[in-house]
Structure formats: C-alpha cells, structure tokens
Amino acid sequence: MAGKTALLLGATGATGQKVLTELLQSPDFTKVAEYGRRVTDVGAITSGKDKLVQKTIDFEKLGEAGLKDGKWDVVFIALGTTRKAAGSAEAFEKIDREYVINAAREAKADTPGQRLVYVSSVGANPSSKFLYPKSKGLTEHGLAALGYSDTIIFRPGFLAGAQRPGQNFLVSAINPLVGLASYFSNSVQIQISTLAKSIVAAGKLGSSALPASVRATEEGKEGTSFTVIDNAGALALAAEA
Numbered sequence: 001m002a003g004k005t006a007l008l009l010g011a012t013g014a015t016g017q018k019v020l021t022e023l024l025q026s027p028d029f030t031k032v033a034e035y036g037r038r039v040t041d042v043g044a045i046t047s048g049k050d051k052l053v054q055k056t057i058d059f060e061k062l063g064e065a066g067l068k069d070g071k072w073d074v075v076f077i078a079l080g081t082t083r084k085a086a087g088s089a090e091a092f093e094k095i096d097r098e099y100v101i102n103a104a105r106e107a108k109a110d111t112p113g114q115r116l117v118y119v120s121s122v123g124a125n126p127s128s129k130f131l132y133p134k135s136k137g138l139t140e141h142g143l144a145a146l147g148y149s150d151t152i153i154f155r156p157g158f159l160a161g162a163q164r165p166g167q168n169f170l171v172s173a174i175n176p177l178v179g180l181a182s183y184f185s186n187s188v189q190i191q192i193s194t195l196a197k198s199i200v201a202a203g204k205l206g207s208s209a210l211p212a213s214v215r216a217t218e219e220g221k222e223g224t225s226f227t228v229i230d231n232a233g234a235l236a237l238a239a240e241a
C-alpha cells in the first residue's frame with residue numbers, strides 16, 4: 001500500500017516541531033510538506049529529510065501559496081499564537097482563527113478521504129466570554145464546516161516542555177501544581193512529544209479506526225461534525241501508537 005502524504009502548517013511552533021519530527025520518522029508518510037511564514041532549518045533535521053518539501057508562504061496571500069497542489073491525504077494544523085505575541089485581540093484572532101481556517105480551505109482538494117487534524121486547546125468553546133477559548137472554539141467549528149471527509153480536533157491540557165522565553169517564573173510556579181494534579185488525573189498535562197505522537201497516529205488512522213481507549217467524542221451538527229480527542233485520549237492514543 002502506498003504511503004500517505006501530509007501537509008503541516010505551523011511546524012516552527014513548539015508542538016509543530018515535534019509533529020514534523022514524527023512525520024519525517026513515520027514510514028506511513030512518504031511525503032511531508034512544511035508550509036509556513038518561516039520553515040525549519042534543514043540542518044536541524046536528522047532523519048526523513050529526503051521526503052520533506054518546504055515552502056515559505058504569505059498567509060495574507062494564500063491564493064498564491066499552492067496549498068492544494070499536493071492533494072494531501074492529511075492536513076495537520078498546529079498553527080496558533082497568543083494575544084501577547086500577536087499584539088492585540090484583533091491580530092490574535094486573525095492569526096489564530098482566520099489564518100487557520102483560510103489555510104485549511106485552500107489546502108482542501110477535490111479528492112475523497114482527505115483528513116484534517118487540528119491542535120486546539122482544552123476548554124475551547126465558541127460561546128466563551130474569554131478570547132482564547134472562544135477563538136479556539138470558533139476555529140474548530142469553522143474547520144468542520146469546510147467539508148473535509150474527516151476532521152479530528154485535539155484539545156490537550158498543559159503542554160509540558162512548551163516553555164517560552166520570558167515565562168521562566170510563571171512556569172516554575174505552575175509546574176509543581178500541574179505535576180501534582182497530573183498525579184491524580186490524566187486530563188491535566190501532556191508532554192509535547194507525546195502529543196505529537198498521538199497527532200500523527202490520528203492522522204494515519206482516522207476517526208473510524210481510533211482505539212476504544214481514546215474515548216473520542218463527536219461534536220458539531222450533522223454535516224459539520226468533528227471528532228474530539230481530549231488530553232486523556234491523546235495520552236491513550238500515544239501509548240498504543
């Protein structure tokens with residue numbers, strides 16, 4: 001059986017970097033495309049470099065990006081930002097939601113069976129009063145409405161190892177509390193490498209073939225439904241992958 005082709009958007013982020021590594025190491029994916037405003041330094045890639053295609057794109061000119069040219073079997077999206085990094089609520093929503101949905105729309109090909117896998121967040125809710133969970137929730141529903149054959153949404157909890165510059169004090173204060181909570185629940189925290197392994201596994205398997213241990217759920221309306229994998233589900237899937 002021929003291997004799958006994958007398009008990854010957001011490969012330079014903390015989660016995206018690990019997803020790219022997993023895809024390049026996976027024998028199930030024979031061609032991996034990394035499209036983004038920036039792309040990974042090939043010198044830092046240790047395996048699978050021969051099946052990697054890279055392209056720098058402008059998210060304001062997605063019609064010129066050629067996202068659907070590869071007719072990708074699976075489109076992975078790990079693209080996102082924070083309000084602080086974006087500079088304003090408006091800029092945050094443009095990057096976190098508009099760019100994501102528009103890119104997924106451009107990458108959708110007229111071929112059956114195409115799958116979309118998106119990294120959202122715990123608490124995503126389109127009706128939330130708070131900017132971050134509301135944007136994530138609206139993005140989820142916007143992606144589901146694009147008409148992919150299979151849409152899978154990950155809602156991980158605290159991402160262990162996702163520390164950003166300037167967050168040293170905050171992370172050092174929170175980590176012990178998260179670690180304690182994780183001792184009692186598998187819904188709180190996940191290592192980025194574990195999450196990436198689970199994301200790639202979901203892209204390979206699809207919603208219908210997910211193990212029962214994942215306890216995936218379905219949300220959305222008929223015709224625009226999507227599969228949700230929460231933090232505990234991601235841990236379970238990675239353990240079986």
